[in-house]
Amino acid sequence: MTSVVEKVIGKKFTFFSGKGGVGKSTCAAATALFISENDRKTLLVSTDPAHSLSDVFNKKIGRSIFSITEHLDALEIDPSFEAKKYVRRVKSDISGIISPVLISEIKKQIEIAYLTPGAEEAAIFDKFIEITQNKKLNYDNIVFDTAPTGHTLRLLSLPKILGVWIDSLIEKRRKIVQLKKSVDRIYGRKGKNNEDPLLSLLLKRRSRFELARKILLDKNRTCFIFVVTPEKLSIAETKMSVELLKKYKIEITGLIINRITPEVKNGSPFLEKRRKIELQNIEHLNALLKVNILAKIPLLDMDIQGIEQLRKLREYI
Amino acid sequence: MSENKMKKTILKIKENLSDFAEGFFKEQAAGILEKEIEDFNDMFMILCFGDLLGIPTPASYYTLELLPYFIGEIDRWESRINRRSKVFSERCARYDFCC
Numbered sequence: 253m254t255s256v257v258e259k260v261i262g263k264k265f266t267f268f269s270g271k272g273g274v275g276k277s278t279c280a281a282a283t284a285l286f287i288s289e290n291d292r293k294t295l296l297v298s299t300d301p302a303h304s305l306s307d308v309f310n311k312k313i314g315r316s317i318f319s320i321t322e323h324l325d326a327l328e329i330d331p332s333f334e335a336k337k338y339v340r341r342v343k344s345d346i347s348g349i350i351s352p353v354l355i356s357e358i359k360k361q362i363e364i365a366y367l368t369p370g371a372e373e374a375a376i377f378d379k380f381i382e383i384t385q386n387k388k389l390n391y392d393n394i395v396f397d398t399a400p401t402g403h404t405l406r407l408l409s410l411p412k413i414l415g416v417w418i419d420s421l422i423e424k425r426r427k428i429v430q431l432k433k434s435v436d437r438i439y440g441r442k443g444k445n446n447e448d449p450l451l452s453l454l455l456k457r458r459s460r461f462e463l464a465r466k467i468l469l470d471k472n473r474t475c476f477i478f479v480v481t482p483e484k485l486s487i488a489e490t491k492m493s494v495e496l497l498k499k500y501k502i503e504i505t506g507l508i509i510n511r512i513t514p515e516v517k518n519g520s521p522f523l524e525k526r527r528k529i530e531l532q533n534i535e536h537l538n539a540l541l542k543v544n545i546l547a548k549i550p551l552l553d554m555d556i557q558g559i560e561q562l563r564k565l566r567e568y569i
Numbered sequence: 570m571s572e573n574k575m576k577k578t579i580l581k582i583k584e585n586l587s588d589f590a591e592g593f594f595k596e597q598a599a600g601i602l603e604k605e606i607e608d609f610n611d612m613f614m615i616l617c618f619g620d621l622l623g624i625p626t627p628a629s630y631y632t633l634e635l636l637p638y639f640i641g642e643i644d645r646w647e648s649r650i651n652r653r654s655k656v657f658s659e660r661c662a663r664y665d666f667c668c
Binding site for chain 2: 335338339341342345346348349350354358362368370371374375413414417418420421424425427428431432434435438439449450453454457
């Protein structure tokens with residue numbers, strides 16, 4: 253076992269993040285593969301709307317769980333499918349409660365929900381919670397290949413933002429229910445004593461958000477790995493996201509530096525110059541972030557695709 | 570006979586008094602509470618569906634599932650909002666303590 257796998261194998265949830273195009277999916281796939289080869293049932297989940305796991309494994313992985321090897325399964329969350337599923341559920345809830353005349357009235361509202369900003373993220377977030385909570389998914393490790401930094405940060409900060417929002421909703425609704433009861437009491441009406449369905453729905457949502465928050469903040473169960481390339485832009489973005497995550501009290505477990513120009517005997521001055529710059533950048537990264545560097549992967553002379561080629565990364569990850 | 574009649578009259582007066590009290594006090598108390606419910610309902614509505622008015626909501630996606638349980642109230646709310654001619658007059662009426 254090498255450094256990354258060793259660090260990650262004891263944690264149930266592992267998140268891979270980083271700037272677009274640095275090799276997150278490849279690193280996540282390789283890590284998941286090596287964990288699974290230690291006799292642990294592993295699920296690799298892509299939360300990136302532009303999926304690349306299918307390309308990494310050279311297999312058609314879809315929105316339902318796909319078996320790659322004996323111990324390794326993979327899944328690509330399809331946000332628009334999840335959102336549609338949710339809308340369908342709401343529609344069927346509606347038809348059980350109100351008259352068809354009113355249904356046509358609020359269909360407009362429902363269609364808007366597809367288009368609201370954040371719908372995709374929310375759909376991914378819901379699926380993420382479902383995966384972490386589903387007891388039928390009996391996995392030892394779940395590895396998340398997340399979308400490029402901005403997207404992921406949104407995803408990780410959602411529980412906090414939504415928590416604040418839902419808290420104030422619950423408070424208002426409670427007050428309304430309480431006041432309605434008082435009015436009933438004045439008139440001596442026997443108010444319906446059953447729970448307000450709206451309030452119980454809100455409370456259920458809140459408890460799900462809280463679960464997600466708990467998982468993200470639990471250092472014993474969850475770890476975050478950032479993938480960077482030894483380039484200024486990649487490092488700058490990583491620094492920004494590490495600091496932002498700190499704000500949400502999420503700590504980075506370690507870094508993987510990908511695509512370092514290797515030392516070549518009788519190498520061209522072009523490559524030598526590039527190498528020097530990269531070494532400087534790595535030093536800078538070290539001073540800047542003070543985060544463990546778990547692995548350094550050199551630039552390889554081929555593309556990585558399929559399980560056989562992923563195994564070539566074993567000596568590094 | 571006259572005793573019975575008196576009893577009837579007293580009962581009637583009692584009934585009227587209690588009707589008066591109910592009308593005067595209960596209605597007023599309930600009216601105040603109902604106004605407050607309206608206030609909270611307005612806030613709740615804006616938090617839930619503010620995006621339709623141009624106020625961004627962090628989770629308009631999640632308010633969708635509240636809709637089925639809401640639809641009756643939305644109807645009442647909508648007609649109340651439509652009925653009032655002036656927002657200020659409704660506000661000011663709340664501070665009218667004389668009756």
